[in-house]
Amino acid sequence: MSQSSRREFFGGFKDSIPIALGYLSVSFGFGIMAVSNGLSVFAAVLISMTNLTSAGQVAGLTVIASGGGLIEMAVAQLVINLRYSLMSLSLSQKLDGKFTWLSRLAISFGITDEIFAVASGRSKEVSKQYMAGLISLPWVGWALGTLLGAAAGEILPEKLKLALGIAIYGMFVAIFVPAARKAVGVLIVVIVAVAASCCIRYIPIFSGISEGFSIIICTVLAAVIGAVFFPVKQEGGSDE
Amino acid sequence: MTVKILIYIIVMAVVTYLVRMLPMMVFRRKIKSRFLQSFLYYVPYAVLGAMTIPAVFYATGDVLSASIGLAVAFLLAFFGQSLIVVALAASSAAFLTMLFI
Numbered sequence: 311m312s313q314s315s316r317r318e319f320f321g322g323f324k325d326s327i328p329i330a331l332g333y334l335s336v337s338f339g340f341g342i343m344a345v346s347n348g349l350s351v352f353a354a355v356l357i358s359m360t361n362l363t364s365a366g367q368v369a370g371l372t373v374i375a376s377g378g379g380l381i382e383m384a385v386a387q388l389v390i391n392l393r394y395s396l397m398s399l400s401l402s403q404k405l406d407g408k409f410t411w412l413s414r415l416a417i418s419f420g421i422t423d424e425i426f427a428v429a430s431g432r433s434k435e436v437s438k439q440y441m442a443g444l445i446s447l448p449w450v451g452w453a454l455g456t457l458l459g460a461a462a463g464e465i466l467p468e469k470l471k472l473a474l475g476i477a478i479y480g481m482f483v484a485i486f487v488p489a490a491r492k493a494v495g496v497l498i499v500v501i502v503a504v505a506a507s508c509c510i511r512y513i514p515i516f517s518g519i520s521e522g523f524s525i526i527i528c529t530v531l532a533a534v535i536g537a538v539f540f541p542v543k544q545e546g547g548s549d550e
Numbered sequence: 551m552t553v554k555i556l557i558y559i560i561v562m563a564v565v566t567y568l569v570r571m572l573p574m575m576v577f578r579r580k581i582k583s584r585f586l587q588s589f590l591y592y593v594p595y596a597v598l599g600a601m602t603i604p605a606v607f608y609a610t611g612d613v614l615s616a617s618i619g620l621a622v623a624f625l626l627a628f629f630g631q632s633l634i635v636v637a638l639a640a641s642s643a644a645f646l647t648m649l650f651i
Contacts, residue, residue, distance in 0.1 A: 473645035480640030503599035528600035536592035
Protein backbone atom coordinates (compact mmCIF):
# COMPACT_ATOMS: atom_id res chain seq x y z
CA MET A 311 0.00 0.00 0.00
CA SER A 312 1.32 3.44 -0.87
CA GLN A 313 1.39 6.11 1.79
CA SER A 314 -1.67 7.92 0.48
CA SER A 315 -3.59 4.61 0.21
CA ARG A 316 -2.73 3.85 3.78
CA ARG A 317 -3.79 7.30 4.89
CA GLU A 318 -7.11 6.85 3.08
CA PHE A 319 -7.64 3.43 4.68
CA PHE A 320 -6.95 4.67 8.20
CA GLY A 321 -9.07 7.75 7.56
CA GLY A 322 -12.01 5.46 6.83
CA PHE A 323 -11.06 3.23 9.74
CA LYS A 324 -11.10 6.17 12.16
CA ASP A 325 -14.44 7.46 10.84
CA SER A 326 -15.93 3.99 11.34
CA ILE A 327 -15.18 3.71 15.08
CA PRO A 328 -18.50 5.20 16.25
CA ILE A 329 -20.33 2.97 13.74
CA ALA A 330 -18.51 -0.12 15.00
CA LEU A 331 -19.32 0.77 18.62
CA GLY A 332 -22.97 1.24 17.75
CA TYR A 333 -23.06 -2.02 15.81
CA LEU A 334 -21.44 -3.91 18.66
CA SER A 335 -24.31 -3.03 20.97
CA VAL A 336 -27.12 -3.37 18.41
CA SER A 337 -25.92 -6.74 17.10
CA PHE A 338 -25.52 -7.90 20.69
CA GLY A 339 -29.29 -7.62 20.94
CA PHE A 340 -29.67 -9.46 17.65
CA GLY A 341 -27.50 -12.30 18.95
CA ILE A 342 -29.67 -12.73 22.03
CA MET A 343 -32.80 -12.64 19.89
CA ALA A 344 -31.49 -15.19 17.38
CA VAL A 345 -30.62 -17.76 20.04
CA SER A 346 -33.89 -17.25 21.86
CA ASN A 347 -35.61 -18.02 18.53
CA GLY A 348 -33.87 -21.39 18.40
CA LEU A 349 -30.92 -20.60 16.13
CA SER A 350 -27.42 -21.81 16.92
CA VAL A 351 -24.68 -19.32 17.79
CA PHE A 352 -23.02 -20.20 14.48
CA ALA A 353 -26.19 -19.53 12.47
CA ALA A 354 -26.66 -16.18 14.22
CA VAL A 355 -23.10 -15.08 13.46
CA LEU A 356 -23.37 -16.35 9.88
CA ILE A 357 -26.47 -14.21 9.33
CA SER A 358 -24.67 -11.13 10.61
CA MET A 359 -21.55 -11.80 8.56
CA THR A 360 -23.50 -12.23 5.33
CA ASN A 361 -26.24 -9.62 5.77
CA LEU A 362 -24.91 -6.67 7.76
CA THR A 363 -28.28 -5.03 8.30
CA SER A 364 -30.39 -4.76 11.42
CA ALA A 365 -33.99 -4.44 10.24
CA GLY A 366 -33.59 -7.07 7.52
CA GLN A 367 -31.99 -9.56 9.87
CA VAL A 368 -34.67 -9.16 12.51
CA ALA A 369 -37.33 -9.66 9.86
CA GLY A 370 -35.46 -12.69 8.52
CA LEU A 371 -35.35 -14.13 12.01
CA THR A 372 -39.10 -13.73 12.28
CA VAL A 373 -39.61 -15.59 8.99
CA ILE A 374 -37.28 -18.41 10.07
CA ALA A 375 -38.86 -18.73 13.51
CA SER A 376 -42.37 -18.87 12.05
CA GLY A 377 -41.34 -21.37 9.39
CA GLY A 378 -42.23 -18.98 6.57
CA GLY A 379 -41.58 -19.70 2.90
CA LEU A 380 -38.51 -18.74 0.92
CA ILE A 381 -40.53 -16.38 -1.29
CA GLU A 382 -41.78 -14.63 1.82
CA MET A 383 -38.20 -14.34 3.02
CA ALA A 384 -37.03 -12.90 -0.30
CA VAL A 385 -39.86 -10.36 -0.50
CA ALA A 386 -39.36 -9.28 3.11
CA GLN A 387 -35.65 -8.67 2.51
CA LEU A 388 -36.34 -6.85 -0.74
CA VAL A 389 -38.89 -4.51 0.80
CA ILE A 390 -37.02 -3.80 4.00
CA ASN A 391 -33.65 -3.31 2.33
CA LEU A 392 -34.90 -1.44 -0.74
CA ARG A 393 -33.57 1.81 0.73
CA TYR A 394 -30.05 0.48 0.14
CA SER A 395 -30.77 0.78 -3.57
CA LEU A 396 -31.23 4.50 -3.16
CA MET A 397 -28.04 4.68 -1.13
CA SER A 398 -26.13 2.53 -3.58
CA LEU A 399 -27.29 4.73 -6.45
CA SER A 400 -26.34 7.88 -4.56
CA LEU A 401 -22.97 6.48 -3.50
CA SER A 402 -22.18 5.35 -7.07
CA GLN A 403 -22.00 9.06 -7.94
CA LYS A 404 -19.51 9.79 -5.20
CA LEU A 405 -16.83 7.19 -5.97
CA ASP A 406 -13.57 8.45 -7.37
CA GLY A 407 -12.37 7.36 -10.81
CA LYS A 408 -10.21 4.50 -9.56
CA PHE A 409 -12.97 2.01 -8.80
CA THR A 410 -12.87 -1.19 -10.82
CA TRP A 411 -15.98 -3.35 -11.22
CA LEU A 412 -14.46 -5.74 -8.68
CA SER A 413 -14.03 -3.03 -6.05
CA ARG A 414 -17.61 -1.89 -6.74
CA LEU A 415 -18.81 -5.47 -6.20
CA ALA A 416 -16.87 -5.57 -2.94
CA ILE A 417 -17.83 -2.25 -1.37
CA SER A 418 -21.51 -2.51 -2.35
CA PHE A 419 -21.74 -5.37 0.17
CA GLY A 420 -20.93 -2.90 2.94
CA ILE A 421 -23.60 -0.27 2.25
CA THR A 422 -25.52 0.28 5.47
CA ASP A 423 -27.42 3.31 6.71
CA GLU A 424 -24.50 4.42 8.83
CA ILE A 425 -21.63 3.61 6.46
CA PHE A 426 -23.50 5.32 3.66
CA ALA A 427 -24.16 8.32 5.86
CA VAL A 428 -20.50 8.79 6.72
CA ALA A 429 -19.30 8.19 3.15
CA SER A 430 -21.78 10.63 1.66
CA GLY A 431 -21.09 13.16 4.40
CA ARG A 432 -17.53 13.54 3.07
CA SER A 433 -17.01 16.71 1.13
CA LYS A 434 -14.89 15.05 -1.57
CA GLU A 435 -15.12 11.86 -3.62
CA VAL A 436 -14.38 8.62 -1.77
CA SER A 437 -11.60 6.18 -2.65
CA LYS A 438 -11.77 2.40 -2.46
CA GLN A 439 -9.20 2.41 0.36
CA TYR A 440 -11.37 4.81 2.34
CA MET A 441 -14.42 2.58 1.80
CA ALA A 442 -12.45 -0.53 2.77
CA GLY A 443 -11.37 1.16 5.99
CA LEU A 444 -14.89 2.39 6.66
CA ILE A 445 -16.50 -1.04 6.20
CA SER A 446 -13.98 -3.36 7.92
CA LEU A 447 -14.37 -2.42 11.56
CA PRO A 448 -18.19 -2.09 11.58
CA TRP A 449 -18.40 -5.51 9.90
CA VAL A 450 -16.19 -7.01 12.62
CA GLY A 451 -18.19 -5.15 15.28
CA TRP A 452 -21.46 -6.43 13.85
CA ALA A 453 -20.28 -10.06 13.77
CA LEU A 454 -18.53 -9.84 17.14
CA GLY A 455 -21.53 -8.24 18.85
CA THR A 456 -23.75 -11.01 17.48
CA LEU A 457 -21.32 -13.64 18.75
CA LEU A 458 -21.14 -12.09 22.21
CA GLY A 459 -24.88 -11.61 22.41
CA ALA A 460 -25.66 -15.12 21.22
CA ALA A 461 -23.00 -16.87 23.32
CA ALA A 462 -22.85 -14.95 26.54
CA GLY A 463 -26.21 -13.25 26.92
CA GLU A 464 -26.24 -9.99 28.72
CA ILE A 465 -22.69 -8.83 29.42
CA LEU A 466 -23.25 -5.11 29.69
CA PRO A 467 -25.30 -3.63 32.51
CA GLU A 468 -28.81 -2.97 31.24
CA LYS A 469 -28.63 0.83 31.49
CA LEU A 470 -25.31 1.05 29.67
CA LYS A 471 -26.67 -1.13 26.88
CA LEU A 472 -29.73 1.07 26.56
CA ALA A 473 -27.65 4.25 26.56
CA LEU A 474 -25.48 2.92 23.73
CA GLY A 475 -28.65 2.54 21.69
CA ILE A 476 -28.62 6.27 21.04
CA ALA A 477 -25.01 6.38 19.77
CA ILE A 478 -25.99 5.70 16.17
CA TYR A 479 -28.60 8.45 16.21
CA GLY A 480 -25.99 10.81 17.62
CA MET A 481 -23.92 10.06 14.54
CA PHE A 482 -26.83 10.76 12.23
CA VAL A 483 -27.38 14.09 13.97
CA ALA A 484 -23.68 14.92 13.63
CA ILE A 485 -24.05 14.48 9.86
CA PHE A 486 -27.30 16.27 9.03
CA VAL A 487 -27.22 19.14 11.54
CA PRO A 488 -24.01 20.82 10.26
CA ALA A 489 -25.18 20.30 6.66
CA ALA A 490 -28.60 21.80 7.41
CA ARG A 491 -26.91 24.74 9.07
CA LYS A 492 -24.91 25.46 5.91
CA ALA A 493 -27.59 24.93 3.24
CA VAL A 494 -31.24 25.90 3.48
CA GLY A 495 -32.14 23.16 0.97
CA VAL A 496 -30.79 20.49 3.30
CA LEU A 497 -32.64 22.08 6.22
CA ILE A 498 -35.96 21.95 4.35
CA VAL A 499 -35.32 18.36 3.18
CA VAL A 500 -34.58 17.21 6.73
CA ILE A 501 -37.66 18.98 8.11
CA VAL A 502 -39.90 17.42 5.43
CA ALA A 503 -38.41 13.96 6.01
CA VAL A 504 -38.84 14.23 9.79
CA ALA A 505 -42.41 15.53 9.47
CA ALA A 506 -43.33 12.72 7.06
CA SER A 507 -41.70 10.11 9.26
CA CYS A 508 -43.64 11.37 12.32
CA CYS A 509 -46.91 11.39 10.33
CA ILE A 510 -46.44 7.79 9.22
CA ARG A 511 -45.55 6.74 12.73
CA TYR A 512 -48.33 8.49 14.63
CA ILE A 513 -51.30 8.87 12.28
CA PRO A 514 -53.37 5.66 12.54
CA ILE A 515 -54.28 5.37 8.84
CA PHE A 516 -50.58 4.91 8.04
CA SER A 517 -50.09 2.15 10.62
CA GLY A 518 -49.98 -0.53 7.90
CA ILE A 519 -46.78 0.95 6.45
CA SER A 520 -43.73 -1.04 7.48
CA GLU A 521 -40.62 0.66 8.84
CA GLY A 522 -38.64 -0.01 5.66
CA PHE A 523 -41.37 1.41 3.42
CA SER A 524 -41.75 4.41 5.68
CA ILE A 525 -38.09 5.27 5.18
CA ILE A 526 -38.45 4.92 1.40
CA ILE A 527 -41.56 7.12 1.25
CA CYS A 528 -40.08 9.87 3.45
CA THR A 529 -36.80 9.82 1.56
CA VAL A 530 -38.30 10.05 -1.90
CA LEU A 531 -40.79 12.72 -0.85
CA ALA A 532 -38.23 14.94 0.89
CA ALA A 533 -35.49 14.51 -1.72
CA VAL A 534 -37.91 15.29 -4.58
CA ILE A 535 -39.04 18.46 -2.81
CA GLY A 536 -35.39 19.40 -2.31
CA ALA A 537 -34.53 18.71 -5.95
CA VAL A 538 -37.50 20.71 -7.25
CA PHE A 539 -37.23 23.76 -5.01
CA PHE A 540 -33.51 23.80 -4.19
CA PRO A 541 -31.67 22.26 -7.14
CA VAL A 542 -27.94 21.97 -6.49
CA LYS A 543 -25.38 23.53 -8.80
CA GLN A 544 -24.39 21.33 -11.71
CA GLU A 545 -21.16 19.44 -11.16
CA GLY A 546 -18.70 19.24 -14.01
CA GLY A 547 -20.12 22.30 -15.73
CA SER A 548 -22.22 20.52 -18.34
CA ASP A 549 -25.68 22.02 -18.83
CA GLU A 550 -28.47 19.87 -20.14
CA MET B 551 -27.40 -25.90 11.87
CA THR B 552 -29.85 -27.61 9.54
CA VAL B 553 -29.81 -27.34 5.73
CA LYS B 554 -33.15 -25.56 5.89
CA ILE B 555 -31.75 -22.75 8.00
CA LEU B 556 -28.72 -22.51 5.72
CA ILE B 557 -31.05 -22.05 2.73
CA TYR B 558 -32.95 -19.31 4.57
CA ILE B 559 -29.68 -17.54 5.28
CA ILE B 560 -28.53 -17.83 1.66
CA VAL B 561 -31.81 -16.32 0.40
CA MET B 562 -31.51 -13.46 2.90
CA ALA B 563 -27.91 -12.76 2.01
CA VAL B 564 -28.37 -12.95 -1.78
CA VAL B 565 -31.44 -10.68 -1.90
CA THR B 566 -29.84 -8.15 0.43
CA TYR B 567 -26.64 -8.13 -1.60
CA LEU B 568 -28.41 -7.73 -4.95
CA VAL B 569 -30.38 -4.77 -3.61
CA ARG B 570 -27.11 -3.11 -2.67
CA MET B 571 -25.02 -4.19 -5.61
CA LEU B 572 -27.20 -3.77 -8.74
CA PRO B 573 -27.70 0.02 -8.65
CA MET B 574 -24.00 0.56 -8.07
CA MET B 575 -23.02 -1.67 -10.98
CA VAL B 576 -25.64 -0.29 -13.36
CA PHE B 577 -24.98 3.42 -12.81
CA ARG B 578 -21.32 3.55 -13.64
CA ARG B 579 -21.44 6.82 -15.52
CA LYS B 580 -21.90 10.19 -13.93
CA ILE B 581 -25.52 11.30 -13.98
CA LYS B 582 -26.02 14.50 -15.99
CA SER B 583 -29.62 15.40 -15.13
CA ARG B 584 -29.70 18.30 -12.68
CA PHE B 585 -32.90 17.04 -11.10
CA LEU B 586 -31.47 13.56 -10.51
CA GLN B 587 -28.20 14.98 -9.21
CA SER B 588 -30.08 17.19 -6.78
CA PHE B 589 -32.36 14.34 -5.76
CA LEU B 590 -29.41 12.08 -4.98
CA TYR B 591 -27.64 14.89 -3.18
CA TYR B 592 -30.59 15.23 -0.82
CA VAL B 593 -31.22 11.47 -0.33
CA PRO B 594 -28.78 10.95 2.55
CA TYR B 595 -30.10 13.88 4.56
CA ALA B 596 -33.68 12.77 3.97
CA VAL B 597 -32.88 9.17 5.00
CA LEU B 598 -31.07 10.29 8.14
CA GLY B 599 -33.80 12.70 9.17
CA ALA B 600 -36.53 10.13 8.64
CA MET B 601 -34.61 7.39 10.46
CA THR B 602 -33.61 9.56 13.41
CA ILE B 603 -36.92 11.18 14.30
CA PRO B 604 -39.05 9.88 15.87
CA ALA B 605 -37.13 6.57 16.31
CA VAL B 606 -34.45 8.17 18.52
CA PHE B 607 -37.00 8.85 21.26
CA TYR B 608 -37.42 5.10 21.74
CA ALA B 609 -33.74 4.19 21.40
CA THR B 610 -32.91 4.11 25.10
CA GLY B 611 -36.14 2.70 26.49
CA ASP B 612 -37.35 5.97 27.99
CA VAL B 613 -38.20 9.20 26.25
CA LEU B 614 -36.55 11.49 28.80
CA SER B 615 -33.02 10.10 28.58
CA ALA B 616 -33.32 9.84 24.80
CA SER B 617 -34.49 13.47 24.55
CA ILE B 618 -31.59 14.69 26.65
CA GLY B 619 -29.16 12.61 24.61
CA LEU B 620 -30.66 14.01 21.41
CA ALA B 621 -30.45 17.58 22.70
CA VAL B 622 -26.79 17.13 23.58
CA ALA B 623 -26.14 15.64 20.14
CA PHE B 624 -27.88 18.55 18.41
CA LEU B 625 -25.93 21.12 20.38
CA LEU B 626 -22.52 19.51 19.78
CA ALA B 627 -23.31 18.83 16.12
CA PHE B 628 -24.42 22.42 15.64
CA PHE B 629 -21.01 23.56 16.83
CA GLY B 630 -19.25 21.17 14.47
CA GLN B 631 -18.01 18.40 16.78
CA SER B 632 -16.87 15.13 15.18
CA LEU B 633 -19.06 12.03 14.77
CA ILE B 634 -17.54 10.08 17.61
CA VAL B 635 -17.65 13.00 20.06
CA VAL B 636 -21.33 13.62 19.29
CA ALA B 637 -22.20 9.90 19.46
CA LEU B 638 -20.44 9.25 22.76
CA ALA B 639 -21.66 12.48 24.35
CA ALA B 640 -25.25 11.58 23.42
CA SER B 641 -24.82 8.10 24.97
CA SER B 642 -23.16 9.52 28.08
CA ALA B 643 -25.87 12.13 28.55
CA ALA B 644 -28.56 9.44 28.18
CA PHE B 645 -26.70 7.16 30.60
CA LEU B 646 -26.28 9.88 33.25
CA THR B 647 -29.94 10.80 32.89
CA MET B 648 -30.93 7.19 33.53
CA LEU B 649 -28.65 6.99 36.56
CA PHE B 650 -29.62 10.22 38.28
CA ILE B 651 -33.17 11.10 37.26
